Amino acid sequence: MDILFDEIPSLDLADFTSGTPAQKAEFVKKLGDAYQNIGFVAIKNHGLTQDLQDRLYASIKSFFALEDQVKSQYEKPEIGYQRGYTGKGKEHAKGRNTGDLKEFYHVGQEISFIPESDPVKNEYPENVWPAEIPAFQQDAVEAYQTLEKAGKAMLQAIALILDLPEDYFEDKVAYGNSILRQIHYFPITNPDEVPEDAVRAAEHGDINLITLLMGASADGLQVLRKDGKWIPITALPDQLVVNVGDMLERLTNKKLKSTIHRVVNPPRELMNTSRYSIPFFMHPRSEMDLTCLESCVNSENPKLFKDATAGEFLEERLRELGLRK
Numbered sequence: 001m002d003i004l005f006d007e008i009p010s011l012d013l014a015d016f017t018s019g020t021p022a023q024k025a026e027f028v029k030k031l032g033d034a035y036q037n038i039g040f041v042a043i044k045n046h047g048l049t050q051d052l053q054d055r056l057y058a059s060i061k062s063f064f065a066l067e068d069q070v071k072s073q074y075e076k077p078e079i080g081y082q083r084g085y086t087g088k089g090k091e092h093a094k095g096r097n098t099g100d101l102k103e104f105y106h107v108g109q110e111i112s113f114i115p116e117s118d119p120v121k122n123e124y125p126e127n128v129w130p131a132e133i134p135a136f137q138q139d140a141v142e143a144y145q146t147l148e149k150a151g152k153a154m155l156q157a158i159a160l161i162l163d164l165p166e167d168y169f170e171d172k173v174a175y176g177n178s179i180l181r182q183i184h185y186f187p188i189t190n191p192d193e194v195p196e197d198a199v200r201a202a203e204h205g206d207i208n209l210i211t212l213l214m215g216a217s218a219d220g221l222q223v224l225r226k227d228g229k230w231i232p233i234t235a236l237p238d239q240l241v242v243n244v245g246d247m248l249e250r251l252t253n254k255k256l257k258s259t260i261h262r263v264v265n266p267p268r269e270l271m272n273t274s275r276y277s278i279p280f281f282m283h284p285r286s287e288m289d290l291t292c293l294e295s296c297v298n299s300e301n302p303k304l305f306k307d308a309t310a311g312e313f314l315e316e317r318l319r320e321l322g323l324r325k
Contacts, residue, residue, distance in 0.1 A: 003037045004225060008233055008241070013150065014045035016157050031154075032161040035244050039259035040223055042239040046150040046212070048143065050237070053214060056143050056182075057276060059136040063105065064184040064274075066132060071103070074128050080318050082179070083108055084128035088186060094204060094320045101188065101200050101265070107140045107180040114175050120285055124177065144180045147212050147240075147280035151178070154210055154242055155282075162252060163295060169284070173209070177283040177314070185220075185275040191268055201263035206245035206281060207317045213241040214278040221277075224260040233261070247284070247313060250305045253296035286311025 011030055015023040034041045063071070074085040081090065088103045107127055114121040129137040155169040162168075185200040200220060213221075213235075221233040221241075235241050249258035265271065288310040297303045308316075 002226070003033060004227055005034070005038045006231065008038060008040040008042055008223070008231075009034045010042045010044070010236075010239065012045055013043045013153060017045075017153050028157050028160045031157050035158070035161065035256045037257065038223065038225065039244040039257035040233060040241060040261075041243075042233075042235040042241050043150075043154075044236070044238050044240075046146075046240045048146050048150070048214065048240065052139070052142055052146065055135065056139045056214075056278065059133050059139045060105065060182040060184070060276060060278070061274075062133050063130055063136060063182075064103065064186075064276075066130075070132065071130075074105075074130055076125070076128060079125045082106060083125050089198075090322065094317070100202060101194065101198055102183050102185045104181050104183040107144055107182070109175055109178065110141055110144070118175060120175050123286065140180060140182070143214075143278070144178070144280070147180065147214075148173075148178060148282070150240065151210060151212055151242075151280065151282040154212075158210070158248070158256070161256070162293065164293075169209075172284040172288045173282065174285070176285050177310070178208070179281045179283065181279050181281060183277045183279070185263065185277070187274050188265075188271040191271045199262065199265055200275065203260050203262040205249075205258040205260055206243065206279075207247065207314060208245040208281040208283045209248045209251075210282045211241075211243050211245055212280040212282065213243075214280070220263045220266060220275060222262055222264060224262075226257075230262075245281070246317075247288075247290055247310055250290045250308075250313070251293060251296075253292040253301055253304055255296045255301070283314070284310045286314070 009030060011027060016027040031041060071085050072087060075087060076084045083106050086104050109124055111121060111124055111126055156166045159166050159168040188194055222230040223233055225231055233241060244256045244258045246258045248256055290310055290313060291307040292303050292305055
């Protein structure tokens with residue numbers, strides 16, 4: 001049934017991870033209603049402490065405050081910017097040529113943690129750590145692991161929405177290709193110099209299974225409701241925003257919705273302020289099969305997507321975003 005939410009639903013992840021069977025079932029039901037309609041929820045009790053968030057934001061603010069020529073030493077175009085720094089305006093939304101008004105830093109799986117016996121160990125590039133900010137590495141790795149754990153719990157609940165075994169996603173996301181992206185939407189000192197159609201992040205869907213977003217430091221995030229209305233996403237300081245990505249939408253043949261969202265520019269008088277945000281893009285291992293689940297395909301909902309692995313789909317999308325040549 002269609003539900004038009006005026007705001008994204010708020011859930012308590014502890015109901016699922018440590019609640020009674022009734023609380024757990026209620027969490028799964030509410031999550032299912034949200035993901036089949038608006039594709040977004042806000043969750044609390046996700047394990048990310050305020051102290052860790054504060055430390056992480058402090059270290060990324062220090063990094064983005066460095067001179068551009070210092071930051072550019074950490075740029076890795078040869079690996080499609082999958083690790084390290086990506087400079088201003090390098091990424092654009094699918095179907096657009098105007099670069100977004102942002103710069104960002106990518107942290108992936110820490111290779112030293114992956115067992116020697118796992119072939120994925122040779123697949124990922126090494127992380128890149130800025131020498132100028134000693135705390136950056138520890139804060140980022142700790143946040144990565146905490147968000148990955150919360151993401152795995154969310155995927156257990158998602159498996160139950162789909163009538164799959166609760167551990168369905170476990171082996172598919174073990175040492176998955178997830179990325180912690182630390183974004184700086186930089187201040188615009190002269191709004192007239194910005195291309196007419198440039199925005200902080202143009203409307204887009206995320207590529208991955210799910211995205212866990214750590215409290216953005218200013219307003220601007222909006223989600224497109226299915227009746228065409230944009231609604232603002234606001235989360236409380238103790239909440240993460242968790243949304244469905246395109247890979248999960250493909251897997252479920254659009255039963256779960258990867259909803260288009262954007263980050264709009266602030267009012268003109270606030271254009272000269274910085275906005276920071278830290279999404280965790282939860283990706284599976286590249287060999288995960290994204291073929292639509294048979295349970296999500298029937299005569300009313302014919303199969304909408306061609307078969308692909310997660311790795312194939314990611315490559316195609318990185319080219320569309322201008323990050324892969």
